[in-house]
Amino acid sequence: xxxASRAFVCVRPQTYEDxxxxxxxxxxxxxxxxxxxxxxxxxxxxGKKLTAGSRSPSMSYGEVxxxxxxxxxxxxxxxxxxxxxxxxxxxxxxxxxxxxxAADMRPLVVxxxxxxxxxxxxxxxxxxxxxxxxxxxEAHYVMLHEAVEFEALAPELGTSVVQPxxxxxxxxxxxxxxxxxxxxxxxxxxxxxxxxxxxEAREHDAHVREARRRGIEWESPIPLSDPHVxxxxx
Amino acid sequence: MPSPIRLTVALxxxxxxxxxxxxxxxxxxxxxxxxxRPPGPLPIHEQPTEPGIAWFGTWSEAxxxxxxxxxxxxxxxxxxxxQRVPGVW
Numbered sequence: 001x002x003x004a005s006r007a008f009v010c011v012r013p014q015t016y017e018d019x020x021x022x023x024x025x026x027x028x029x030x031x032x033x034x035x036x037x038x039x040x041x042x043x044x045x046x047g048k049k050l051t052a053g054s055r056s057p058s059m060s061y062g063e064v065x066x067x068x069x070x071x072x073x074x075x076x077x078x079x080x081x082x083x084x085x086x087x088x089x090x091x092x093x094x095x096x097x098x099x100x101x102a103a104d105m106r107p108l109v110v111x112x113x114x115x116x117x118x119x120x121x122x123x124x125x126x127x128x129x130x131x132x133x134x135x136x137x138e139a140h141y142v143m144l145h146e147a148v149e150f151e152a153l154a155p156e157l158g159t160s161v162v163q164p165x166x167x168x169x170x171x172x173x174x175x176x177x178x179x180x181x182x183x184x185x186x187x188x189x190x191x192x193x194x195x196x197x198x199x200e201a202r203e204h205d206a207h208v209r210e211a212r213r214r215g216i217e218w219e220s221p222i223p224l225s226d227p228h229v230x231x232x233x234x
Numbered sequence: 235m236p237s238p239i240r241l242t243v244a245l246x247x248x249x250x251x252x253x254x255x256x257x258x259x260x261x262x263x264x265x266x267x268x269x270x271r272p273p274g275p276l277p278i279h280e281q282p283t284e285p286g287i288a289w290f291g292t293w294s295e296a297x298x299x300x301x302x303x304x305x306x307x308x309x310x311x312x313x314x315x316x317q318r319v320p321g322v323w
Contacts, residue, residue: 008305010288011297038312039310046301083303084303090291131288166321218320
């Protein structure tokens with residue numbers, strides 16, 4: 001499935017986190033009560049649905065093999081004109097990026113420039129590595145062009161590989177390189193950071209219980225509306 | 235024949251994490267919607283064994299890149315919290 005995904009631009013917006021994006025999520029799939037926690041569809045390069053929207057691939061295809069076959073068949077139709085992906089796949093901001101990286105148990109690469117142009121230049125340099133055969137799908141990325149501090153994590157100018165806290169509440173900088181680092185130094189830093197990143201097995205219910213005990217709660221800007229989740233737990 | 239719940243778990247897992255497809259089909263990580271989650275404690279993840287899907291995190295950037303590259307999009311939204319607890323899908 002991961003191999004089949006490489007022919008696509010894969011996008012995973014975070015539900016309930018952005019009002020503008022919520023319109024797209026509703027277009028893809030919306031239940032009777034509005035947005036649900038998850039939504040899924042295959043889209044054409046202009047964002048038009050190629051398949052009916054649903055809550056998940058299993059709702060649409062049932063079996064992994066059927067899903068992979070659908071991915072391959074769809075990709076084949078676009079293969080002739082498809083160009084390589086070059087943009088760095090980033091998350092919206094540091095808070096969300098830490099949360100997503102924690103949930104996926106991936107390292108987070110923070111790119112910080114002195115201004116937007118500098119951050120974009122760093123991101124272009126990093127993107128080549130991010131899409132390389134060796135490193136694709138290994139990490140999440142976020143781009144900053146201002147000094148940002150979140151839960152005592154204040155990334156310096158340049159590129160930092162971060163081990164997120166299990167709840168996305170800050171993280172530890174594993175490796176940092178300055179903005180002027182060349183491609184070779186950057187590649188070495190990423191490889192070292194990814195190697196140092198620890199995947200700590202977690203158990204769902206214990207993770208939730210510990211959050212309750214510590215009073216950790218995630219606030220989303222959009223009210224949670226999934227009818228499959230009891231109202232008292234939203 | 236795997237149950238529909240198990241398939242949902244496997245597919246969501248493979249889409250939302252970097253876990254290997256084989257591990258997923260063996261029923262490892264279960265970030266399934268609450269209504270589809272079997273009762274009792276379940277592991278969030280098994281040790282990843284291979285890289286995962288390379289996700290764009292925002293619609294606008296993904297759309298721009300899909301238009302530029304003429305590639306189709308695999309769209310899967312998810313809430314980065316469970317019962318308002320972060321660090322889990």
